[in-house]
Amino acid sequence: MKKNFIYLAPRILSILYLLFLAMFSLDVFGNGYGFWGTILGLFMHNIPTLILLVVVLIAWKHELVGAITFTLAGLLYIARLLITILTNPPPQWYMLSWAITIAGPAFLTGILFFLNWKRNRSI
Numbered sequence: 001m002k003k004n005f006i007y008l009a010p011r012i013l014s015i016l017y018l019l020f021l022a023m024f025s026l027d028v029f030g031n032g033y034g035f036w037g038t039i040l041g042l043f044m045h046n047i048p049t050l051i052l053l054v055v056v057l058i059a060w061k062h063e064l065v066g067a068i069t070f071t072l073a074g075l076l077y078i079a080r081l082l083i084t085i086l087t088n089p090p091p092q093w094y095m096l097s098w099a100i101t102i103a104g105p106a107f108l109t110g111i112l113f114f115l116n117w118k119r120n121r122s123i
Contacts, residue, residue: 010112063117070110
């Protein structure tokens, strides 16, 4: 099978997205937790990343899994963000831009996985 853009794009984007999410866990350094506290903090921060890593490994062969999971991950983040905004007075409306930054690539990855699944299904 020829590897074209629609095949490679969601896989590469999902790996870059996982690295982007893992980058947020680096704030655990420098907080004085000690060695084991830092290891625990890194693990706790990277639980969503590790879950999505398993999804990427499954989605490599089953694109529909990636399409559904990445779309749901984006929706879950937006829902959690809206709950945070509405329950912490006063609302910090600049936090809505975080939805574009974090949920946007998840939606794009989900759409690309879906397009690849649709293309493979029609062949």
